[in-house]
Amino acid sequence: MNPIEISLEEFKSLCEQFLAIASDYLKEMDSRSIPATGSGAEIDRLFRAELPETGLAHEALRTFSDLVQHSRAQNGRFFGYVLGSGEAAGAATDLLCSVLNQNVTAWRSSPAAVTIEKTVVSWLAKIVSSREFRGVLCGGGSAANLMGLAMAREKKVPANKTGIPNGPGFAVYASTEVHMSIPKAIALLGIGRDNLRLIPVDNSFRMIPSQLEQAMLRDTDRGVVPIAVVASAGTVNTGAIDPLAEIAAIAAKFGAWFHIDGAYGALGAIAVPHKFSGIDCADSISLDPHKWLYQSIDCGCLLYRDASAAKRAFSYSGDYVRALNNDPVESFTFFDETIELSRRFRALKLWFSLRYHGLAAFRKSIENDLQHAQRLGSSIEETPELQLMAPIELSAVCFRYVGGIHNENELNHLNSEILRRIVERGNVYLSNATLQSRFCLRACVVNHRTTNSDIDRVVAEVLAVAKRIG
Numbered sequence: 001m002n003p004i005e006i007s008l009e010e011f012k013s014l015c016e017q018f019l020a021i022a023s024d025y026l027k028e029m030d031s032r033s034i035p036a037t038g039s040g041a042e043i044d045r046l047f048r049a050e051l052p053e054t055g056l057a058h059e060a061l062r063t064f065s066d067l068v069q070h071s072r073a074q075n076g077r078f079f080g081y082v083l084g085s086g087e088a089a090g091a092a093t094d095l096l097c098s099v100l101n102q103n104v105t106a107w108r109s110s111p112a113a114v115t116i117e118k119t120v121v122s123w124l125a126k127i128v129s130s131r132e133f134r135g136v137l138c139g140g141g142s143a144a145n146l147m148g149l150a151m152a153r154e155k156k157v158p159a160n161k162t163g164i165p166n167g168p169g170f171a172v173y174a175s176t177e178v179h180m181s182i183p184k185a186i187a188l189l190g191i192g193r194d195n196l197r198l199i200p201v202d203n204s205f206r207m208i209p210s211q212l213e214q215a216m217l218r219d220t221d222r223g224v225v226p227i228a229v230v231a232s233a234g235t236v237n238t239g240a241i242d243p244l245a246e247i248a249a250i251a252a253k254f255g256a257w258f259h260i261d262g263a264y265g266a267l268g269a270i271a272v273p274h275k276f277s278g279i280d281c282a283d284s285i286s287l288d289p290h291k292w293l294y295q296s297i298d299c300g301c302l303l304y305r306d307a308s309a310a311k312r313a314f315s316y317s318g319d320y321v322r323a324l325n326n327d328p329v330e331s332f333t334f335f336d337e338t339i340e341l342s343r344r345f346r347a348l349k350l351w352f353s354l355r356y357h358g359l360a361a362f363r364k365s366i367e368n369d370l371q372h373a374q375r376l377g378s379s380i381e382e383t384p385e386l387q388l389m390a391p392i393e394l395s396a397v398c399f400r401y402v403g404g405i406h407n408e409n410e411l412n413h414l415n416s417e418i419l420r421r422i423v424e425r426g427n428v429y430l431s432n433a434t435l436q437s438r439f440c441l442r443a444c445v446v447n448h449r450t451t452n453s454d455i456d457r458v459v460a461e462v463l464a465v466a467k468r469i470g
């Protein structure tokens with residue numbers, strides 16, 4: 001027997017042990033302190049072992065209790081970043097995904113897996129009311145944004161063959177609240193970060209369309225090519241939704257690609273579709289089922305209207321992947337429409353999770369998140385020591401402790417110290433946002449485990465910590 005082959009009994013025994021570890025994690029999650037504990041030195045001591053020449057067999061499982069101990073507990077009081085809560089039914093498919101080891105390159109490689117991914121993508125397109133869109137799953141919103149902008153650049157300034165052409169230049173437009181993955185994508189695509197025009201936002205942190213139009217006019221008058229306009233459907237800081245329909249019209253007027261970064265918010269359309277009107281005008285939309293469909297991480301999606309734009313950006317067929325069949329279903333290739341060739345069967349967890357629970361359950365869960373955010377907002381407004389810092393459009397709540405202090409520097413330092421201590425105490429987990437140079441505490445509720453009493457802990461915790469700082 002090959003030295004890395006294991007018997008079926010061994011496989012089952014390993015699976016049972018992993019199942020027990022995973023179930024214990026879920027069972028104990030609520031009673032645990034949220035942040036991952038341990039100093040750098042301690043974690044290094046536990047996990048920076050030498051590579052063994054001889055296998056440890058079941059001994060290798062010993063470190064797993066340390067691994068769980070030093071992993072964050074994502075319970076109902078976790079409100080950091082925009083991090084989905086890891087729905088367990090979907091997660092349960094991960095083992096099967098790896099054992100089946102389907103390579104979701106093309107229909108002929110994995111007919112069932114490819115069909116399931118296409119099905120799931122069509123469900124996602126329907127959810128954001130863009131039925132005619134097609135798409136691909138990917139690692140997350142950053143990858144989806146990169147691919148959307150790669151399509152835009154290749155359509156507006158074809159550069160794949162000869163490189164970026166010389167000329168008066170190019171520009172991409174987004175609001176000052178845009179997520180960092182957009183400037184990163186622009187740099188990677190050779191467009192140049194300086195060519196990202198940051199358009200001012202209004203008091204609700206939404207892009208101001210007239211400012212966009214003026215910026216595009218200024219550029220086009222100088223011969224600059226407008227490659228793309230990026231709107232946010234849920235900004236990372238406050239969840240603001242840019243005026244999509246108005247922005248779409250301006251992008252169209254200047255012949256620019258219209259990309260919507262919906263990584264945080266767009267799946268909110270399951271519960272509040274009216275907030276996203278105009279989303280179907282996009283050329284491409286990024287979505288993140290690992291955020292607001294609660295899937296475990298590594299489940300992003302890019303939707304796009306025009307398959308030929310995707311092919312123009314990503315199709316480089318070598319002889320080893322030549323299609324041997326002209327059947328419209330069986331000749332389908334994902335690798336011609338995305339960055340990756342070998343691709344994990346990401347659709348499996350999402351497909352199962354959606355079918356297991358049904359769309360109504362997800363709608364209810366998103367409604368709960370929206371209500372929880374409003375509940376937190378109300379209790380902040382009822383607390384004189386606290387100040388709400390932005391309208392609550394979706395489920396992100398930005399606020400700060402003021403407690404009678406008026407000096408902005410002092411407030412920034414105080415709130416940053418409050419956040420540090422809150423995270424250290426581990427009862428609730430918040431992150432931060434800086435709005436108009438003001439340091440804010442930020443709770444983002446994309447968490448199917450959260451209850452009203454979890455929400456009510458937030459204000460109590462902030463006040464308790466502020467009192468200690470004195």
Ligand SMILES: Cc1ncc(COP(=O)(O)O)c(C=O)c1O
Pocket residue numbers: 081082139140141142143145179181232234235236261262263264265288300
């Ligand atoms: C608006 C927005 N866009 C893009 C991203 C990046 O998504 P990911 O972390 O899945 O790469 C995020 C992440 O929070 C986001 O909030």
